[in-house]
Amino acid sequence: MAAIVKVLHNEDRHKMKASPFVGLVVDETVDILEHRNLVMFTTTVSPFDGQTSITFLGSFELPAGEAYTVADKAVEVMHSFGVPTMKITWLSSDGSSLMADRLNGLGTKLKSLCPLLTEMHCVPHRSSLLPSESVINIEYVRKYETTVDAVYRLYSNFKGESNSLRELQNVLDLCKIDLEGPKTIHWTSIFPAVEAIDSSWPTLVLLLESESERSPVAFGLCEELKKFQFVAFTKILLDVLPIFQQLSHFFQIEDFDLSILKPIVSATATNLQAQKSTSGHNFQEFLNEMNEHPREDRENESRFYYKGVELASCSKVHLKNFEHLKETYLESMRGNLLDRFPSHVLEAVNSFSTIFNPKCYPQSLDNISSYGINELNFLLQTYSRVVVSERALNDFPLFKRIVFSLSQLSFKDLCIKLVYSNSEMHELFPDFAVLAAIALALPLGSVLYKKINRGRELMKRSQWRYAKDASLSNLMKIAIDGPMINEFDFALATEYYESMRESSFIMAQVK
Structure with a gap:
């Protein structure tokens, strides 16, 4: 297995060495023994055909203590693959601690080492674009999650007695939720x-009431579910979560x-701002049906x-207090969205699209002379270390005319034509x-998604067996990036295996 992985990593090194620039994706996981691990991927571009590749670098355990940071490990891994920090142009990270403390986070520390780096945090996080850690500091959000968690755990103990609540079990199956897991x-x-x-709420309340006499937990949950605030917050989530689900969906499209x-992020932020005062459909409907x-x-x-x-705890005072909770929650979600997609990042992405997407160009050559000048200046300033600005500005008029004539091409198609060295x-x-x-x-x-x-799925399935075992990373590499059997270079793997055996034999003799 180690020899196979060595062959794959050797190919990775060649890809990253040839690629003009590299995008870095860092995800964080915590295993059953509470060891923090970084799961790292890279995106590379081939100068020989312009095609992109997504490569899994491995799962790397982080040493305990704050002296050795996530940024240190990320740089160490990239150096081990021979990637100069000047090549790293994009960072997309996930995980609670990676997204926390933006002033001292992973991106800020890497930026000092990678001068071309731009953070683009659009990795879909499980079932939502935004991690719930972004709003977990709101006191009631913690209580709501604890309540829902207890409902699912209690229901799983007597699920066979109520077919009417089968929908709860379907969620566990659909979302692959392991209630016995450590996370x-x-x-x-x-x-979901x-x-x-929400859909099971009346039946769920009746079921919990029937269990209340023999189960103190069921009694407590029943009391909590009947509170106005629980039902109202559920309705707020029904209004808000689909917005981020839709946003997450866009980043899973291959030719995005x-x-x-920029318009999607702006519209989402505006929608969240509007819901602070006008309320969403589900919440408004709930108020009307009371x-x-x-x-x-x-x-x-x-x-x-x-x-x-x-409903318990339901009065004009409670409604006023809930309005404050709703506004705080929505503002937190909106603020986290704008943190994840700050204005300079949206400006960079929009500028790339303006320059390299033929479909964004004016319909007539008469309107093309002033097109894209501000966007090009933005990119030339951002990447001044690797471009010659004066030459690019002189070439721009001819470049635009050629792109205009290639209107049938997509953004990716045009970029591939430009990157292809021949x-x-x-x-x-x-x-x-x-x-x-x-x-x-x-x-x-x-593909990245x-x-x-x-x-993540392999880490979840394997962490019990390989909690602190280096072989887990090798297994993941083969499962994620391994080629078809008829495409794999077994001769090279055998050569590596024999060299590893000889090295082990020599070391044993020395000892």
Whole structure:
């Protein structure tokens, strides 16, 4: 196995050495023994045909203690593969600690070593683009997740007794949720789980009431589920989570249209801002469906019912307090979205799209003279270390006319033509070829998404058996990047294996 992986890593080194630029993807996992591991991928661009590749570098354990940082490990790994820090142009990271403390986080520390680096955090996080850690500091979010977690765990113990709640079990199967696993489940990131709780709510309350006499846990959950705030927050999640699900979907498209990124992020932020005052459809519908009945025992007070169940802790005061919670939650989500896609990143991506996407060009040559000048200046300033600005500006008028004539090409097709070292466009426009290579190294698309999820799945399945075993990384490498049997160089693997045996034999003799 080690020999096979050595062959694969040897190919990786050749790819990264040949690639003009490299995109880096870093994911964080925690195994059953609470060891932190970095799962690292790279995106490379071949100068021989312009095609991109997604490569799994491995799973690397982080030593305990703060003296040795995530950035240290990332740089160490890249150096071990012979990748100069000047080549690293993009960073996409995931995991709670990687996304936390943006001023001292992974990207900030790598930026000092990688002068061309731009952070582009669009790796889909499980079932939501944004990790729930972004809002976990809101007190009620913790309580809500604890409640939902307890519902699923309690239900799993007597699931056979209630077929009407089969939808809850379907969520566990669909989302591959292991309730016995060591990792915390962030239910506010899993839209199907929230949907199931909402649709099963009346039945779930009745079931918990029937279990209350023999189960203190069921009694406590029943009381919590009947509270206005629990139902109302569920409705808020039903309004908010689909927005991020849709946003996440865009980054899983293989030939993602970069020109729509800035409008999508802007529209999402605007939507969240609007919901602070107008409320979403599900929450508004919930308020409309509540029935108010005056209390006979207390003057000027009312009981509120929803779907035949009396809501607890429901009054004008509670509604006002919930409005504050809703606004805080939505602002937190909006703020995290803008942190993940800051304005300079959106400007960079938009500039690449403006220059290299033929479909964004004006419909007439008469309007092309002033097109894209500001965007090109932005890119030339950002990447001034690797382009000749004056030459690029002089070449731009002719470049635009040629791109205009290639209107049938996509963004990726044009970039490939420029990066391909034997193409006429590569020779004619060397600075645009450099910028196109940087654009192609951007970690995006369905292949990356599938490989990252494959890595997470393998880590989850294997961590019990290989909790601190280096062979896990080798197994993952073969499973994620291993070629078809008829394409693999077994002769080279045998050569590596024999050299490893000889080395081990010599070391044994020395000892």
